[in-house]
Amino acid sequence: MAENKNRDVASAILPLVGGAANVTSVAHCMTRLRLGLADRSLVRDEELRALPDVMGVVEDDTYQIVLGPGKVARVTPEFEELVEEGRAAAPAAGAHPVTADELAAQGAELKAARKEKNATPFKLFLRRIANIFVPLIPALIGCGIIAGLNGLLINLEWLPGITPALAAIASGFMALIAVFVGYNTAKEFGGTPILGGAVAAIIVFPGVANIEAFGQKLSPGQGGVLGALGAAVLAVYVEKWCRKWVPEAVDVLVTPTVTVLVSGLVTIFGLMYVAGEVSTGIGTAANWLLDNTGAFAGLVLGGLFLPLVMLGLHQALIPIHTTLIEQQGYTVLLPILAMAGAGQVGCAIAVFKRLKRNKSIRTTIKSALPAGFLGVGEPLIYGVSLPLGRPFVTACVGGAAGGAFVGLFSMLGDKVGSTAIGPSGWALFPLLDGNKGLGTTAAIYGGGLLVGYVVGFLATYFFGFSKQMLIDLNADVDAGESAAARAEEGPSAPHTDPTKEPAQV
Template sequence: MASNTEIAKQVIEAVGGEENVQSIAHCATRLRIMVHEREKVDVESLENIDKVKGAFYNSGQYQVIFGTGTVNRIYEEVTNQGVEGSSKSEMKEEAAKQGTMFQRAIRTFGDVFVPIIPVLVATGLFMGLRGLLIQEKFLAMFGLTPDSVPENFLLFTEVLTDTAFIFLPALVAWSTFRVFGGTPVIGMVLGLMLVSPSLPNAWAVAAGNAEPIYILDFIPIVGYQGSVLPAFFAGLVGAKLEKWCRKRIPEALDLILTPFIVLLVMITLSLFLIGPILHTAEDGIFQGMLFLLELPFGVSGLVIGSLHQVIVITGVHHIFNFLEIQLFENLGYNPFNPVITGAIAAQGGAALAVGVKTSSNKLKALSYPSALSAFLGITEPAIFGVNLRYMKPFLMGLIGGGVSGFLASILNLQATGLAITVIPGSLLYLNEQIIGYIIVNVVAVAVAFILTYMFGFNDKMLDQKK
């Protein structure tokens, strides 16, 4: 196998040489290269380089999949070759003009929510562990009952499980200000104002234990605990207003006046206009998603499980982050996660079948790590590196996702968190659901593996691909 230095040279050559590279960056699994002329890029050569698990053009960039850890070393070697790198934020600015308006909007939405996801994942894991530790059967193993759990312990666990969602608008406003070029700490304070204790608590109002404050007898004023869209648009407008102010306010007064004006104007707009309107829109989106998920006879799981990975290919799947947050916030559990986890596992099962069946050592070396990546919740290496190359394995993976999604709906599985799936996702089901969750994933892998092995792949496809 070629060294990382040799691979770096081959990558540069395949994208048209150093002079054709506009900028280069990397994320967790992919080398992201922007080029001056797409015609000079030899995608076939790029895909055949050692350690490359797939390459495709999306969001204004050639995205070359190497996998976690490997991509860092290849990026370092590429920059050592004299190719100038750029930060991901700089590359986002360069790519911002690429794609349709809808794709750009979803990409921006993703830029806002991706940094928030880790703390929401942690919160979900805390909820799963809390559910396990107060579960009657689990406590019985130690001769205890739920009444044996100290109240102070429950209070401590509530701090872990509730904080991120109580202050979710602050996290969203902070991230939105950051993405749109404002001062993040101003966004943070604006978001905190939206959940100020001085306002009627949104959850208490929803439970009938508090009343909104009405302005002009028809504008309801409440806190926005757990809301996303009001905080997002408040952050978007607030960042634009801040940039407008900084261009017009003298430098000597900028430090004092700009935050004052932004916070005063934005909290007024947020409470009286943006909040009431978008909270209604948010509730409509939630009800629509809930309607889809509550379709009877497992239809919802069948549809979502079959189509989820198709949406991943389009690159607009970050919208699911928002939907999952809404579901989890409103219901206290996440019915979307168990439906899509099988869709992800199934793509790993299809890639595994390709690896088992092929006689090509290179394809085996590509398929097995890609399958493992999918079983850890990341399907891009399996999709772009293996399954989509030969199409049929991808389609068999979709069938496996549909079957497992149907089963998850029938079993009525409910995750205690979001954003992690397959093997890591099992931590969200550390209650009586864990057996059902395992069955869903095993079925997904088995269906996709068997269909791919029997009907979805043979080595003749290698020659056709060539």
Template structure:
């Protein structure tokens, strides 16, 4: 399905353009703020093959897309006619949102627009530290200085960037709030800060009030509060001033009032709050670093599922601003790699071709810190791999906490985080502790999944056990077709395995043996089964019926369910599918037929009743 089709379906099921208050995207998700959440149809969206998952959290309607989120985002904006100025972020949803949800919504909206460059800047800083440690670059070289400037510029001028995005979030003129952020880092202010830091410095005043100069470079909280105040002043000015002059005088009042107020009150108060948060976290971490690591390693992915992880981002950046390093980010790396290891375990053990491809791609994305495809597509649906990933994350996080590992630049937990952990003095035990804890999390989750967590590992037949001749019962009543008569070249060629097909007379699919449900397509048109003796069967209802996106199909089982002959698996509206123009020839394929000597039809009859012997496999 193309990006335009996915975008069209998303737009339809969020309630249309008129229901959208705001739309942003992060690394894998579209984040909608809707006027009326009840108009959105999450269940319908989950059936779209281009959508991994839908999450409603933090006052946002979040559609998890994966690595192609930016392309889908652009397609949605184009189809909805959304521009930077067409969506009014100040409109309120019709639903009441609690304080935590509002906080998460604000944080995600402020940080999401530059999440990519923020991660890239942190990685570049880490790679520069690595280059210095190995002697590849000297800190006084021109090459180092240019790359350092590239990596440090975003964080040094953080108040400008945050001023712009916070202004948009609070519904004001983002260029006014960006100018306020520029005032916080202006050379005149930085010089005044340096002078005020000297012994015997004279206190400067604004209209008789003493000014407290603080280094706001890389700070987070002061500019967000200042942006909120500026947007409030702007709204009042627009109400009171005539339209002929408001475009000039409203920004004038915002700058003239908010900038002094920030230096006199907002900045010192917000800085005090920043330091309280930083020292509060540090006190908890110092009390039991291993416990902090175990807890964060265990619950981080749960926080990601519900969108609560955004609440941690300001804390991590604040730690860097106050202390120059952060101990929270390293604790998250084992949680990330725990899910990667669980996905790797599924990839190594599953015999479901579709799941293997999904798990393999999820491992690649997870290594670079994007775990939504792994969690929503592989580990969470199969339950045990997700639990094993969290357990392994807790074990690895405890080791990282005991090692007192820190990062010295901000980024998002991924394979490059190790470079960001290198302290100014070079690689030490804190770095090796993080490596050991992270590798342990990956290995433990992978091994546990291989042994007891893979959806195909639990009932797989050991190689030493002889498989005798087995019968597969007919899963439906109807007319029998040889596989080469199926009107689809992929099935007819036998590429997917040997078997036969049935043109159904009724709309029911029953279990053809004792075993378990190994896989179930989101569109419900196909199901994979594994018998107790190791036979893999794929039942694909109709040709090209995936395009129905689950319409006319009803499932009665889930992945992992135990089945016995005759159990109802799927019901479908036979006539509705035919009326929609689809062929109902249903291939019944032995997916692992290459493990058997032969796969033959039980009889040459052209008609069969459900539950009767249909196929025979033998060594």
């Protein structure tokens, strides 16, 4: 039954994005179906947003349809199958009015125009970095939860015969994460992925402990994910140089050898040391920031995270989180940033209370709040706070208050961290870790969420609406068609224009 439902969702979406012939690529992340489109003008945005299973849409290099965690992974295969079936049937039906060449030309034109207008080299670079690390998140989450469970069992002195096995399961991925980063980096930058992984594997090889560089012995893992990223990028450039100059007859022998040899030597006698110093600096800076300016740092980070997401700049934090997890076992930044979602929840509850006669917005909030409590913020952002304007700002105020609360305890010596990146809200509880007991860590994080909820609610309730907004948005939706249309369009019409960047909360 579930499979049929997922196919029904895919069937409803496909014609609204221009049909199978208009879809050039299909992919998904944790919450979104990401589509490459030949002709953006064929998409019927309003009808798409009106679908019950669609939480919102975001435009970027790809057209992104927010379906939520779990669901998107089930809908995507059904959507891909429908696209393939549609493409196979299209020549016989002759339904599409233009040729494939014409569609490709239109798509290239639209893509070029959009990139020229919105893309900057810095943002494009950050997206590439995100593309390297985002595929690793499921493994980080799974291993992080297992590590937390193992720690609990050890503290309770339960199942002593099982805990060593759980420790191995939880730690195996992190011990080799540099290899996965190298593989994904080479793939993202246009090289041979396995060569990127091979060069990055040098960093975690135990034998590097016998090598001296910059007057000191190297240690396995030195440089971590940053070193792996740099090594793989170097490998891509060496490989491309070889492809250009090495004769085809000996390419299969020479290119891999030269790529691994040159990149490996530079990694051992340069990158491992430099990246190790940078990684150490990141950990030291993060700890210093929270130890000395915790409340203020939490206020700024919690309050500005959602605007950073809107600008796409949050992607720069991904390698920092991963480096902290690799170094310390947890990232102290994520629980603070997660407070932004708490502000959104408090804001949404206040909107629900203030707009008592707007059934459309209240229905959206009722359906989106459970996901919001679990840390999935897109439905509340794109369906409620951002389109309304002022509530988005007051939601950020709630996030700032929650961040200041968690940051204050860091100043007092109680650090709260997460063993993985990705989840937030209540979903982060199984991943919590810190320098004190699990009970203290969970209590501080829970207190931060509560502060975010309360301040987000109060700020939105008292300052989130002008008098005119309340008049316009609180109209009786049963009084006439125009009022109903206005209520329905209010939370959805501005979805794409103000954002332009993907948001992962």
